[in-house]
Structure formats: C-alpha cells, structure tokens
Amino acid sequence: MVNEYAKSGVDLDKLREYHSLISSRLSSQGLPIGIGHYAGAVRFGDGYIVMHVDGVGTKTLLALRTGIIEPTGVDCVAMNVNDVVCVGARPIALVDYLALERPMDEVVERVIIGLRQGADETGIPIVGGETAIMPGVVRGYDLSCSVVGIARELKIGDDVRPGDVVLGLASNGLHANGYSLVRRLIDEGRLRLEEWAEELMKPTRIYSNSILSVIDKIKAAAHITGGSFTKLRRITNYRITIRLPEPPEIFKAIERAGVSHEEMHRVFNMGIGMVIFVSRENVEEVVRVLSGRGEEVIELGRVEEGQGIKVITYRNEVLHL
Amino acid sequence: MVNEYAKSGVDLDKLREYHSLISSRLSSQGLPIGIGHYAGAVRFGDGYIVMHVDGVGTKTLLALRTGIIEPTGVDCVAMNVNDVVCVGARPIALVDYLALERPMDEVVERVIIGLRQGADETGIPIVGGETAIMPGVVRGYDLSCSVVGIARELKIGDDVRPGDVVLGLASNGLHANGYSLVRRLIDEGRLRLEEWAEELMKPTRIYSNSILSVIDKIKAAAHITGGSFTKLRRITNYRITIRLPEPPEIFKAIERAGVSHEEMHRVFNMGIGMVIFVSRENVEEVVRVLSGRGEEVIELGRVEEGQGIKVITYRNEVLHL
Numbered sequence: 001m002v003n004e005y006a007k008s009g010v011d012l013d014k015l016r017e018y019h020s021l022i023s024s025r026l027s028s029q030g031l032p033i034g035i036g037h038y039a040g041a042v043r044f045g046d047g048y049i050v051m052h053v054d055g056v057g058t059k060t061l062l063a064l065r066t067g068i069i070e071p072t073g074v075d076c077v078a079m080n081v082n083d084v085v086c087v088g089a090r091p092i093a094l095v096d097y098l099a100l101e102r103p104m105d106e107v108v109e110r111v112i113i114g115l116r117q118g119a120d121e122t123g124i125p126i127v128g129g130e131t132a133i134m135p136g137v138v139r140g141y142d143l144s145c146s147v148v149g150i151a152r153e154l155k156i157g158d159d160v161r162p163g164d165v166v167l168g169l170a171s172n173g174l175h176a177n178g179y180s181l182v183r184r185l186i187d188e189g190r191l192r193l194e195e196w197a198e199e200l201m202k203p204t205r206i207y208s209n210s211i212l213s214v215i216d217k218i219k220a221a222a223h224i225t226g227g228s229f230t231k232l233r234r235i236t237n238y239r240i241t242i243r244l245p246e247p248p249e250i251f252k253a254i255e256r257a258g259v260s261h262e263e264m265h266r267v268f269n270m271g272i273g274m275v276i277f278v279s280r281e282n283v284e285e286v287v288r289v290l291s292g293r294g295e296e297v298i299e300l301g302r303v304e305e306g307q308g309i310k311v312i313t314y315r316n317e318v319l320h321l
Numbered sequence: 322m323v324n325e326y327a328k329s330g331v332d333l334d335k336l337r338e339y340h341s342l343i344s345s346r347l348s349s350q351g352l353p354i355g356i357g358h359y360a361g362a363v364r365f366g367d368g369y370i371v372m373h374v375d376g377v378g379t380k381t382l383l384a385l386r387t388g389i390i391e392p393t394g395v396d397c398v399a400m401n402v403n404d405v406v407c408v409g410a411r412p413i414a415l416v417d418y419l420a421l422e423r424p425m426d427e428v429v430e431r432v433i434i435g436l437r438q439g440a441d442e443t444g445i446p447i448v449g450g451e452t453a454i455m456p457g458v459v460r461g462y463d464l465s466c467s468v469v470g471i472a473r474e475l476k477i478g479d480d481v482r483p484g485d486v487v488l489g490l491a492s493n494g495l496h497a498n499g500y501s502l503v504r505r506l507i508d509e510g511r512l513r514l515e516e517w518a519e520e521l522m523k524p525t526r527i528y529s530n531s532i533l534s535v536i537d538k539i540k541a542a543a544h545i546t547g548g549s550f551t552k553l554r555r556i557t558n559y560r561i562t563i564r565l566p567e568p569p570e571i572f573k574a575i576e577r578a579g580v581s582h583e584e585m586h587r588v589f590n591m592g593i594g595m596v597i598f599v600s601r602e603n604v605e606e607v608v609r610v611l612s613g614r615g616e617e618v619i620e621l622g623r624v625e626e627g628q629g630i631k632v633i634t635y636r637n638e639v640l641h642l
Contacts, residue, residue, distance in 0.1 A: 011424060011454070018424075021429065026446075029447070031448055045366070049414065053417070092370065095467055109342065125350040125351075127356075128356060128360060132378055135330030136460060138458065138463065139460065140458060141458075142420055142463065144420075144465070146372070
C-alpha cells in the first residue's frame, strides 16, 4: 500500500513503535490508567488528578503560510481538553508551551488570543506557560499545551459491551491532525491552498463541556485525532462496527489529491470529531442533551461480539482497521 | 553593552516583553498566583493544584553533537520540579512532550531513560506524554515537560523581610540555560567542545526533595534558571544583597571566551542553582538539614531595606541587576 503520510515524514507505525517502547519503560509505575490512553492519572484524595499533553503539530506551518494564526491556539486547548474528558475527567487548568524560531511579536500575540479563546470556551484558566526562543531547533513556531483535570471516577471504557450504541459528534474540519500530509499535497500542487486555506485553518471543535454534560449517561468517549478510527481500539476489545456518513468536501478533496480511501480513514477524522459509547436505553436522552447543546449527533453503529474495528465508508467500502 | 546572548538569537528583553504581554492578556482570570511566577495554581478543596511547564531549550543540539542524550531527560524533570517547589508545592505527576525532526530511535530511548531517572529521583510518576514527528518544524529534538503539584498553602515570598538570610545551594554546572550562547561560542572557536563536553552535558540538579524537607522553615525559594539572578526580583521588592563565591571552572571558561562579567550573571547560574530565603532564627536548622541531604549550602547575603538586586561577584565587582 502506498502510504502518503509516511512519505510526508510521519510514519504512524514508527510512532506506534515509540509509544509501545515508552509504555514498556514506564509500565512499572503502578498507574491507574496505562500509558497510551487519552490521559494519565494519579490517585488523589477520594478521586484522581488527570494530566495530559498534546500539541498542534505541523498545522503551525500552514498557519504561518496563510496568516491565519489564532485557530492554532484554540486547537491546542481543544486537543487537550477533548482528550481529558475521554477518561471522564473535568479539565481545571492549562499551561502552554510556545517555542519560537526567533522573536515573532504577532504570532505570540495571536496565539495567546486563540489560547485564551479556547480556554474561555472550555471554562478553565491558563495558569502559566513557557515562551522559548530556540534558534536552530524550531522553524516557525511549535505550540503544545498541558491540561490538568479532576475526576471522582475514571471512565475508560471498561464497561463497554456488545449491544452498546456508537454515536459520533460532527467535527469542524480536519482539526489538528494530518497536516504534514496536507502540506505535501499542497507543495506538490495536488491540493490548492488558495481554495482550501480557510477550511484547513478552522479550529478544532471543543467537545469537553458537551461530553461532561452527559458523562453519567455514557460509557466511554473517544476523541478522533492522530490515527483516526484505528484508535478506537483503546476503548474496547469487542468488535466495533460503524457506518460513516458523507464527509465534508475538504476530506473528498484530499482524497482526490491522491490519498487512498483506507489511508484517509487512518489519518483524518472524516467529519467525526468525537465518538461516544452509550447503552441502548440512554441513547435517546444523550442525543437530546447533546443536540440541545448544538452538537450534530450521528448514530454510527454498534459494539458487537468479536474483535476489530470495521468501518463502512461513505462509499460503502468496508475497511478493517 | 555588547550582549552576546542576543547575538545568539536569544534576546532576554524580548522574552520579558512577551512575558508581560502574555501576563496582561491573562490577567483577568483571578488566579491565586500571577502569571510569570515559578508556577501557576488553581484553588482545589482546601488547598491548591499547581501546574508548570518548562523545556530544556537548545541544550538538545549539544546533546546530539556530543552523543550525551540522557541528561536532557533529567534536565527536563529538574527544570519543572525545581520550579514547582518554589511556590511551596509538592510535585505529584509529570508528562513529557518530545518533538522530533524525524524518527530517531536512540534519542527516544535515551530521553525516556533520562526522564525516568529524573522522575524516580523526584519520586513522581510519568503519567503520559506526547511524541510527535514534525518534519519542517523541529530540527533535532525539542523536549519539554509539564508537572502538576499540590499545596496546602502557597509560598511565594510574601513574608520575606529585611534581615532575612539568603542561602544558596550549589548547582551541578550550567543546568539547562544559556546553551544558545554557549553553542555560538563553540561554533566561533572561542570555547573548545572537546574540552568542556562532559561538563556542559551534566544534568540539572534536582532540589525538590531538599526544598520540601525544609519547606516549613523557609520563607521562599528561587530556582536560578533563565535570567539568572535578575529573577530574584520575583521574590520580594526589598533589596537583596548577595556575595557570590568562586564559581566552577566552566563559568570562568565561558567568561574568558568573551562574555561580559555582568552578562554572565544575567544568563548563567554561576554555581548557585537554588536560592532560599530564611529568617535568621531558622538558618542553623535549615543549613543542617540541607547539608545532611548532601546539599552544599552557601550563605550569600541578606534582604535589606531598599530596592533592587545587588550582586557582589567573585571578582569583587558590584552589579545592580
């Protein structure tokens, strides 16, 4: 299989190898959540303190190229708080790490505006951060955030069972994954930046408050980011079968630019930014509450006996991820 | 004044400008610690959850050049936990963010070994992390960490008064600041890497458990990092007068390579990694406990009426920082 993402310098198999190396080096710590889940945790009092770190990857390069900077600040908050709620925790504070190639006044100003916008939407404070100038290490800027959350109980999918319903929440575009691939398509003239700039630079949707509003009525949540639907494996060993709706045009444009149908579903969210697992009796209420909050909720499929992730794509192709 | 650090691409005045811009953008959040102190905090239960983020800067480039990688992992833990205890908090968990230019198996493996070593020495778990491959954004690798801590009360220097004694704890070399400047001196042939490689790649000393062992007997602690002694201003508006002892040879070698005496004290720790403020009656006990833990404790000076930071250097020059 021709792997376009690896050609862009990002080898998902290599990253998986690193993740398993790192897990094995850190496995002896006796943690309540294994390394490699959406967030980590330590016990604290009669609950847990949860922690997570994530960055916006190479979307920053496109931000500089298009001059659309603020959304990367929102992305950075979203990538973290959306993950933190996937272990059942409520985000409570954020710090950012902004590494610059050189002094870049406007970038600093606009990134902070975006971060603040994301933090305000989530309802958490930015309690600190590091701004580093690193000639020789960074080109443009690199932005990551770290979020701390609290949880009375962790929710990591242990009670997901065959028969449970799989719901999807619509994404706001590509969010912050797959940008090295996209940039290569642009550089090779296969995707027109002028045509897609605005779409590509939309900020990641923040789902944290929506997920927390139904947290007692759902069994698990999976933020669809790097690795896309392949990461649903984290949630359960049972078989997950989902049928995806027609994706927004940007995903089709990227596919037409020369990415295989299967790779599209391994790299991009295909219009679904968050997947949640709900027992049948709670579906109606969960859909009602989430829709009331402005989420577009799509019934994707079921958890079934067996193993593996089966995706029926909008073109009716069947993928086993 | 010729500013060697700015010539290396790192303008400390510019960073200060960014810090004050960022503070002003984040000032309306009503936080218990203002932005720009050693760590941030949110109230939680009858105490505080504290959070901090810091990286190892361009020391990574020298790590790659010398092949001495592990210490940067230790540095990353140290830069964070040493800061977190400076607001009176106990670190409880850590996440790391490792951004790579390309797949680099050995770097990943050895950074994790260093991180684990630092975390074990501190006595905290690494609960997660992000390993990103970012062609086009990162050269070599960039490493930062974020630490969460807890505190019953915050200790940020509010009760430091004239008459208090200023103690210093010996550093383990340059720690993780000033490396862009050092690298330029090496590149220009003013400092010989072969001669100083081992010294330059020593890991940052971890002071967290030492500081916590005397936390009830001290009024404030100041981790000496970027900006060196100029950052003592954070602690108190009273005048601080300190006399520094003879620094280790590496600092003299850097100065000889062409950095002004004053700039040395604005960029490098000059042999003092942590400064603590103690009321006169507790000095003896604090020195005894810290010495018993293997710290080399030096009495540096006093807090006095007036304002400003007055440093009497090992060459008996007087600097007003």
